[in-house]
Amino acid sequence: DAGVTQSPTHLIKTRGQHVTLRCSPISGHKSVSWYQQVLGQGPQFIFQYYEKEERGRGNFPDRFSARQFPNYSSELNVNALLLGDSALYLCASSWTPGTGDTEAFFGQGTRLTVV
Amino acid sequence: LAKTTQPISMDSYEGQEVNITCSHNNIATNDYITWYQQFPSQGPRFIIQGYKTKVTNEVASLFIPADRKSSTLSLPRVSLSDTAVYYCLVDDSTLTFGKGTMLLVSP
Numbered sequence: 001d002a003g004v005t006q007s008p009t010h011l012i013k014t015r016g017q018h019v020t021l022r023c024s025p026i027s028g029h030k031s032v033s034w035y036q037q038v039l040g041q042g043p044q045f046i047f048q049y050y051e052k053e054e055r056g057r058g059n060f061p062d063r064f065s066a067r068q069f070p071n072y073s074s075e076l077n078v079n080a081l082l083l084g085d086s087a088l089y090l091c092a093s094s095w096t097p098g099t100g101d102t103e104a105f106f107g108q109g110t111r112l113t114v115v
Numbered sequence: 116l117a118k119t120t121q122p123i124s125m126d127s128y129e130g131q132e133v134n135i136t137c138s139h140n141n142i143a144t145n146d147y148i149t150w151y152q153q154f155p156s157q158g159p160r161f162i163i164q165g166y167k168t169k170v171t172n173e174v175a176s177l178f179i180p181a182d183r184k185s186s187t188l189s190l191p192r193v194s195l196s197d198t199a200v201y202y203c204l205v206d207d208s209t210l211t212f213g214k215g216t217m218l219l220v221s222p
Contacts, residue, residue, distance in 0.1 A: 106158025
């Protein structure tokens, strides 16, 4: 069975550019969440989507946006990239948006480097 | 305020049992306690989840006292491959990760 897949695996962008990261959840999972992980820190919550609607948003600027498609895949967009946006971006999928009595499955992440 | 507090690092040797304790004094009634493991440059991997008392699966046990203000992840007979960061989370909606516990297992 395919797990959570993210693309691309690595990406190098220049400051001020825009980036789109993609995530395909496990088949049957309807909830997708995005996390940012900088070196030495735990993953930080960015967005959660369920049934194509935003269910939660973390403390990130409006440069960050996301959406979920009818097939439950998702995109994370970041505009006007800053050096500080360099991080591992993780996607997690689960059956439902709640964390109680459910398991979230993470992808391998996209390593974004902004130069 | 952080939702959870756990040791920054722990050291162990192969074959030993490792217990990592997490404090979550402000846990809410609806919160579950979940532990994840993460290797470098990989996404976190679910280990175990519980609400109260004791939960055991093929890789770990989770002990939760009656007041639910703390929990202990128990890893029996660790191996070198258990070297990783372990995160304790208490949430009912989105996952909130702290800095985790870096477990180093030596030969």
